Amino acid sequence: MVRQDRIDVLNKIQDKNGSKVIAYITGDRQQLFQARIAEDAVRIMFDHLLKLGRSPKLKRIDLFLFSRGGDVSVPWRIISMFREFCEEFVVLIPYKAHSAATMISLGADRIVMGTKAELGPIDPTLVRAAAGETTMPPPEISVEDVSSYISFIKDRAGISDQSALAQVVSLLANNLTPLTLGSVNRQYSHIRLVARKLLASRNEKLDEDKIAAIIEALTEKMYSHGHAIGRKEAKELGLPIDNADNDLDEMMWALFQDYEQMLGLRTPYDFEDILTSQNKEEHTEKDVPMAVIESVASLNVFEINATFKRRRQIPANPQINVNLNFGLPPGVDPAQLPANFQQIIQQILTQISQIVPKLVQEEITRQSPIIGIEARMYGGKWKEKSATPSQ
Numbered sequence: 001m002v003r004q005d006r007i008d009v010l011n012k013i014q015d016k017n018g019s020k021v022i023a024y025i026t027g028d029r030q031q032l033f034q035a036r037i038a039e040d041a042v043r044i045m046f047d048h049l050l051k052l053g054r055s056p057k058l059k060r061i062d063l064f065l066f067s068r069g070g071d072v073s074v075p076w077r078i079i080s081m082f083r084e085f086c087e088e089f090v091v092l093i094p095y096k097a098h099s100a101a102t103m104i105s106l107g108a109d110r111i112v113m114g115t116k117a118e119l120g121p122i123d124p125t126l127v128r129a130a131a132g133e134t135t136m137p138p139p140e141i142s143v144e145d146v147s148s149y150i151s152f153i154k155d156r157a158g159i160s161d162q163s164a165l166a167q168v169v170s171l172l173a174n175n176l177t178p179l180t181l182g183s184v185n186r187q188y189s190h191i192r193l194v195a196r197k198l199l200a201s202r203n204e205k206l207d208e209d210k211i212a213a214i215i216e217a218l219t220e221k222m223y224s225h226g227h228a229i230g231r232k233e234a235k236e237l238g239l240p241i242d243n244a245d246n247d248l249d250e251m252m253w254a255l256f257q258d259y260e261q262m263l264g265l266r267t268p269y270d271f272e273d274i275l276t277s278q279n280k281e282e283h284t285e286k287d288v289p290m291a292v293i294e295s296v297a298s299l300n301v302f303e304i305n306a307t308f309k310r311r312r313q314i315p316a317n318p319q320i321n322v323n324l325n326f327g328l329p330p331g332v333d334p335a336q337l338p339a340n341f342q343q344i345i346q347q348i349l350t351q352i353s354q355i356v357p358k359l360v361q362e363e364i365t366r367q368s369p370i371i372g373i374e375a376r377m378y379g380g381k382w383k384e385k386s387a388t389p390s391q
Helices: 003-017 040-052 074-082 101-105 141-157 162-175 177-202 207-221 230-236 246-262 269-278 341-367
Strands: 020-026 058-066 086-093 110-113 125-126 140-142 240-242 282-294 300-314 370-385
Touching: 003 020, 003 058, 003 246, 020 086, 020 246, 040 058, 040 074, 040 282, 040 300, 040 370, 058 074, 058 246, 074 086, 074 101, 074 177, 086 101, 086 246, 101 177, 110 140, 177 207, 207 246, 230 240, 246 282, 269 300, 282 370
Parallel strands: 020 058, 058 086, 086 110, 110 240
Antiparallel strands: 020 282, 125 140, 282 300, 300 370
């Protein structure tokens, strides 16, 4: 589709639901170009909401949502903002709405799920990488994994002796920095507080027992962070799920497929293959689209630049053997060389000075095994695209 085609689909969805629609898509392309729900999107959404008008409140706003998750502090910002503009807030899910995207869904009055739609657990993950580390993908740890580890030691392994427990915790501390452990404890409490606030924000109120059961199911009883919760299971958890009818399901899927193509979500990005095929140690990608916020009024795309290069282990004492194959041709008598021989020699030495460093670097590179890929992302920002149909 071009933008005008998407506008037509958005209008059809709006007419069918009696609503206004804003789409928020964060790409799940693996490795470097995987986007996350982040605070900077809130300001962009606010611009879209302002264009819809805030007085009087709209009857209904739909958020068309696809994301693998992100910053767990953002869902409450989004929900509280949307509720300033509408009487009813609905989330439309064509496919994945995991983690922080599931949390956004918890704050909706209705969650409309397509045939392929899936929610996920809301146990957050934390990046374990040290400041400045650029190895990809960055190591992560689940907040619930740390809690489960302690529970396993105490309840399953039956270790109750305080000195033994201290040793077990010491092993954990050796693998995680104190700041990471502090973040784990803070996120463990924060995720439950926010989930409760989101569920309590709905127009149709839930009793405390129902809220507690939903939070427990989505944090502790889903034993895998990657578990996909389909619409049947979501209903069984007590969430306000509506199955999209066939017409709406088709429109939602068609719209998602266009965003999928726009962000290249089905195009694998193999860094090693690119470097090898181009015989390069370093490569840069410019203006890569990673996320989209779109309504009938306007289109915003988050684009970023990225440079990635091979990371090599340089040997302590590389053996450099550079053969220049330089010498006078056989049978040439230096005494018979022309008067400008010295100038010729100088030109040759200049050429050698340019060639030798390159040969030395190539030889060091050849002797240095590849141990990973380093990446740097820069220049990322939201860009407002033209509202013309060609977008």
